[in-house]
Amino acid sequence: MANVSLPHDAKAGPTKPEVRAVLLDKLDLGPTDHFAEVGSCTGAVTIEAARRAGRVTALERKPNRIETTRKNLAANEVTADVDLREAEAPEGLPEDADVLFLGGSRNYEAVLDRAVETGVGRVVMNVSRLEVAGAAAEAFRERNLLEEVVQFQVSHGYELAGATGFDSENPVYMLVGGTDDVAADDRERRSGPQTARRPDGRGR
Numbered sequence: 001m002a003n004v005s006l007p008h009d010a011k012a013g014p015t016k017p018e019v020r021a022v023l024l025d026k027l028d029l030g031p032t033d034h035f036a037e038v039g040s041c042t043g044a045v046t047i048e049a050a051r052r053a054g055r056v057t058a059l060e061r062k063p064n065r066i067e068t069t070r071k072n073l074a075a076n077e078v079t080a081d082v083d084l085r086e087a088e089a090p091e092g093l094p095e096d097a098d099v100l101f102l103g104g105s106r107n108y109e110a111v112l113d114r115a116v117e118t119g120v121g122r123v124v125m126n127v128s129r130l131e132v133a134g135a136a137a138e139a140f141r142e143r144n145l146l147e148e149v150v151q152f153q154v155s156h157g158y159e160l161a162g163a164t165g166f167d168s169e170n171p172v173y174m175l176v177g178g179t180d181d182v183a184a185d186d187r188e189r190r191s192g193p194q195t196a197r198r199p200d201g202r203g204r
Protein backbone atom coordinates (compact mmCIF):
# COMPACT_ATOMS: atom_id res chain seq x y z
CA MET A 1 0.00 0.00 0.00
CA ALA A 2 1.35 3.40 -0.94
CA ASN A 3 2.20 5.55 2.06
CA VAL A 4 -0.15 8.24 3.29
CA SER A 5 1.56 11.36 4.58
CA LEU A 6 -0.35 13.22 7.32
CA PRO A 7 1.75 16.25 8.31
CA HIS A 8 -1.31 18.01 9.76
CA ASP A 9 -3.05 16.74 12.86
CA ALA A 10 -6.68 16.79 14.03
CA LYS A 11 -8.13 15.99 17.42
CA ALA A 12 -9.80 12.83 16.10
CA GLY A 13 -8.46 10.21 13.71
CA PRO A 14 -6.63 9.22 11.67
CA THR A 15 -8.17 5.86 10.86
CA LYS A 16 -5.21 3.56 11.46
CA PRO A 17 -3.35 2.01 8.47
CA GLU A 18 -4.36 -1.58 9.32
CA VAL A 19 -8.01 -0.54 9.65
CA ARG A 20 -7.76 1.34 6.36
CA ALA A 21 -6.43 -1.81 4.69
CA VAL A 22 -9.54 -3.78 5.67
CA LEU A 23 -11.79 -0.82 4.90
CA LEU A 24 -10.36 -0.44 1.38
CA ASP A 25 -10.97 -4.12 0.73
CA LYS A 26 -14.61 -3.71 1.77
CA LEU A 27 -15.11 -0.46 -0.17
CA ASP A 28 -13.74 -2.18 -3.26
CA LEU A 29 -13.27 1.13 -5.10
CA GLY A 30 -12.70 1.27 -8.83
CA PRO A 31 -11.76 4.09 -11.23
CA THR A 32 -15.36 4.79 -12.27
CA ASP A 33 -16.69 4.99 -8.70
CA HIS A 34 -17.91 8.15 -7.03
CA PHE A 35 -16.90 7.79 -3.37
CA ALA A 36 -18.64 9.83 -0.67
CA GLU A 37 -17.22 10.15 2.83
CA VAL A 38 -18.86 11.41 6.02
CA GLY A 39 -16.25 12.77 8.43
CA SER A 40 -12.99 13.23 6.54
CA CYS A 41 -11.10 14.71 9.53
CA THR A 42 -7.36 14.11 8.88
CA GLY A 43 -8.06 12.94 5.33
CA ALA A 44 -6.36 9.55 5.78
CA VAL A 45 -9.30 7.68 4.21
CA THR A 46 -9.98 10.50 1.71
CA ILE A 47 -6.43 10.22 0.35
CA GLU A 48 -6.55 6.43 0.02
CA ALA A 49 -9.94 6.65 -1.70
CA ALA A 50 -8.72 9.40 -4.04
CA ARG A 51 -6.01 7.00 -5.29
CA ARG A 52 -8.60 4.40 -6.28
CA ALA A 53 -11.94 6.06 -7.11
CA GLY A 54 -12.67 8.38 -10.04
CA ARG A 55 -14.40 11.02 -7.91
CA VAL A 56 -14.42 11.74 -4.19
CA THR A 57 -16.85 13.93 -2.24
CA ALA A 58 -15.70 14.27 1.36
CA LEU A 59 -17.81 15.96 4.05
CA GLU A 60 -16.61 17.21 7.41
CA ARG A 61 -18.75 19.18 9.87
CA LYS A 62 -15.86 20.89 11.68
CA PRO A 63 -14.25 23.78 9.76
CA ASN A 64 -10.75 23.27 11.23
CA ARG A 65 -10.86 19.58 10.32
CA ILE A 66 -11.95 20.12 6.72
CA GLU A 67 -8.97 22.46 6.51
CA THR A 68 -6.78 19.64 7.87
CA THR A 69 -8.20 17.31 5.22
CA ARG A 70 -7.38 19.90 2.57
CA LYS A 71 -3.79 20.37 3.72
CA ASN A 72 -3.08 16.65 4.09
CA LEU A 73 -4.63 15.97 0.71
CA ALA A 74 -2.30 18.58 -0.82
CA ALA A 75 0.69 16.73 0.72
CA ASN A 76 -0.15 13.53 -1.17
CA GLU A 77 -0.44 12.42 -4.76
CA VAL A 78 -3.98 11.43 -5.71
CA THR A 79 -5.67 10.80 -9.03
CA ALA A 80 -9.39 11.44 -8.37
CA ASP A 81 -11.32 14.69 -8.61
CA VAL A 82 -11.87 15.61 -4.96
CA ASP A 83 -14.66 17.86 -3.69
CA LEU A 84 -14.27 18.79 0.00
CA ARG A 85 -17.42 20.11 1.65
CA GLU A 86 -17.80 21.67 5.06
CA ALA A 87 -21.19 20.18 5.90
CA GLU A 88 -22.94 17.98 8.40
CA ALA A 89 -24.35 14.97 6.59
CA PRO A 90 -26.92 14.21 5.37
CA GLU A 91 -26.64 17.86 4.24
CA GLY A 92 -24.16 18.07 1.39
CA LEU A 93 -24.22 14.42 0.39
CA PRO A 94 -24.07 13.92 -3.39
CA GLU A 95 -27.04 12.36 -5.19
CA ASP A 96 -24.94 10.05 -7.35
CA ALA A 97 -22.48 8.32 -4.99
CA ASP A 98 -21.65 4.69 -5.75
CA VAL A 99 -19.87 4.03 -2.48
CA LEU A 100 -20.41 5.70 0.89
CA PHE A 101 -18.21 5.55 3.98
CA LEU A 102 -19.39 6.80 7.37
CA GLY A 103 -16.32 7.58 9.45
CA GLY A 104 -18.40 9.87 11.67
CA SER A 105 -21.65 8.75 13.26
CA ARG A 106 -23.63 11.95 13.79
CA ASN A 107 -27.08 11.69 12.08
CA TYR A 108 -26.15 8.23 10.78
CA GLU A 109 -29.80 7.12 10.50
CA ALA A 110 -30.64 10.06 8.24
CA VAL A 111 -27.43 9.41 6.29
CA LEU A 112 -28.45 5.76 5.76
CA ASP A 113 -31.94 6.90 4.70
CA ARG A 114 -30.32 9.12 2.07
CA ALA A 115 -28.11 6.23 0.94
CA VAL A 116 -31.22 4.10 0.37
CA GLU A 117 -33.08 6.95 -1.41
CA THR A 118 -30.19 7.59 -3.77
CA GLY A 119 -29.33 3.89 -4.26
CA VAL A 120 -25.75 3.88 -3.01
CA GLY A 121 -24.28 0.54 -4.05
CA ARG A 122 -21.90 -0.03 -1.17
CA VAL A 123 -22.09 1.44 2.32
CA VAL A 124 -19.50 0.93 5.05
CA MET A 125 -19.50 2.42 8.54
CA ASN A 126 -16.72 2.28 11.12
CA VAL A 127 -17.70 2.48 14.76
CA SER A 128 -15.55 2.34 17.88
CA ARG A 129 -18.19 2.53 20.63
CA LEU A 130 -20.04 -0.67 21.48
CA GLU A 131 -23.48 0.91 22.01
CA VAL A 132 -23.29 2.90 18.78
CA ALA A 133 -22.17 -0.23 16.92
CA GLY A 134 -25.22 -2.17 18.12
CA ALA A 135 -27.66 0.62 17.27
CA ALA A 136 -26.02 1.21 13.89
CA ALA A 137 -26.13 -2.50 13.01
CA GLU A 138 -29.84 -2.40 13.78
CA ALA A 139 -30.25 0.69 11.58
CA PHE A 140 -28.48 -1.11 8.69
CA ARG A 141 -30.75 -4.16 9.17
CA GLU A 142 -33.95 -2.08 9.30
CA ARG A 143 -33.02 -0.59 5.92
CA ASN A 144 -32.06 -3.95 4.46
CA LEU A 145 -28.48 -2.71 4.01
CA LEU A 146 -26.52 -5.11 6.20
CA GLU A 147 -24.38 -7.82 4.63
CA GLU A 148 -21.55 -8.24 7.06
CA VAL A 149 -20.31 -7.11 10.46
CA VAL A 150 -16.57 -7.32 11.01
CA GLN A 151 -14.98 -6.69 14.38
CA PHE A 152 -11.26 -6.60 14.84
CA GLN A 153 -8.52 -5.25 17.00
CA VAL A 154 -4.95 -4.41 16.10
CA SER A 155 -2.04 -4.74 18.51
CA HIS A 156 1.46 -3.46 17.88
CA GLY A 157 4.49 -5.22 19.24
CA TYR A 158 7.12 -3.38 21.23
CA GLU A 159 10.39 -4.44 22.77
CA LEU A 160 9.84 -5.72 26.29
CA ALA A 161 12.81 -6.97 28.31
CA GLY A 162 14.51 -8.34 25.22
CA ALA A 163 11.28 -9.94 23.96
CA THR A 164 8.00 -8.63 22.48
CA GLY A 165 5.01 -7.19 24.32
CA PHE A 166 1.91 -5.73 22.68
CA ASP A 167 0.05 -2.42 22.84
CA SER A 168 -3.61 -2.90 21.84
CA GLU A 169 -5.68 -0.37 19.98
CA ASN A 170 -9.43 0.09 20.51
CA PRO A 171 -11.54 -2.57 18.75
CA VAL A 172 -13.24 -1.51 15.51
CA TYR A 173 -16.72 -2.51 14.39
CA MET A 174 -17.11 -2.34 10.62
CA LEU A 175 -20.63 -2.53 9.21
CA VAL A 176 -20.62 -3.49 5.55
CA GLY A 177 -23.50 -3.54 3.09
CA GLY A 178 -25.37 -1.47 0.57
CA THR A 179 -28.17 -1.60 -1.94
CA ASP A 180 -26.09 -3.24 -4.65
CA ASP A 181 -27.10 -6.92 -5.01
CA VAL A 182 -24.47 -7.63 -7.64
CA ALA A 183 -21.70 -6.26 -5.43
CA ALA A 184 -23.11 -8.23 -2.50
CA ASP A 185 -23.06 -11.45 -4.53
CA ASP A 186 -19.46 -10.75 -5.57
CA ARG A 187 -18.39 -10.15 -2.00
CA GLU A 188 -20.19 -13.25 -0.78
CA ARG A 189 -18.44 -15.35 -3.41
CA ARG A 190 -15.06 -13.98 -2.31
CA SER A 191 -15.46 -14.12 1.44
CA GLY A 192 -18.49 -16.30 2.25
CA PRO A 193 -21.82 -15.17 3.66
CA GLN A 194 -22.19 -13.28 6.92
CA THR A 195 -22.26 -16.05 9.52
CA ALA A 196 -25.16 -15.49 11.90
CA ARG A 197 -24.21 -18.87 13.30
CA ARG A 198 -20.86 -20.27 14.23
CA PRO A 199 -19.52 -22.97 11.91
CA ASP A 200 -20.38 -25.55 14.59
CA GLY A 201 -24.04 -24.45 14.30
CA ARG A 202 -24.34 -23.12 17.84
CA GLY A 203 -25.24 -19.58 16.69
CA ARG A 204 -23.10 -17.65 19.15
Ligand SMILES: C[S@@+](CC[C@H](N)C(=O)[O-])C[C@H]1O[C@@H](n2cnc3c(N)ncnc32)[C@H](O)[C@@H]1O
Pocket residue numbers: 012013014015016038039040041042043044045059060061062065087088089090103104105106107108
Ligand atom coordinates in the same frame (compact mmCIF):
# COMPACT_ATOMS: atom_id res chain seq x y z
C1 LIG B 1 -13.34 9.38 13.87
S1 LIG B 1 -13.28 10.85 12.92
C2 LIG B 1 -12.95 10.21 11.29
C3 LIG B 1 -11.50 9.95 11.07
C4 LIG B 1 -11.10 9.95 9.61
N1 LIG B 1 -11.57 8.76 8.91
C5 LIG B 1 -9.59 10.06 9.50
O1 LIG B 1 -8.92 9.12 9.06
O2 LIG B 1 -9.07 11.11 9.91
C6 LIG B 1 -14.97 11.32 12.74
C7 LIG B 1 -15.16 12.65 12.04
O3 LIG B 1 -16.48 12.71 11.54
C8 LIG B 1 -16.98 14.02 11.68
N2 LIG B 1 -18.44 13.87 11.61
C9 LIG B 1 -19.24 13.15 12.44
N3 LIG B 1 -20.51 13.13 11.99
C10 LIG B 1 -20.52 13.88 10.84
C11 LIG B 1 -21.54 14.25 9.91
N4 LIG B 1 -22.82 13.85 10.06
N5 LIG B 1 -21.20 15.01 8.83
C12 LIG B 1 -19.92 15.44 8.67
N6 LIG B 1 -18.92 15.12 9.52
C13 LIG B 1 -19.21 14.34 10.59
C14 LIG B 1 -16.39 14.50 13.00
O4 LIG B 1 -16.33 15.91 13.06
C15 LIG B 1 -15.01 13.85 12.97
O5 LIG B 1 -14.04 14.72 12.41
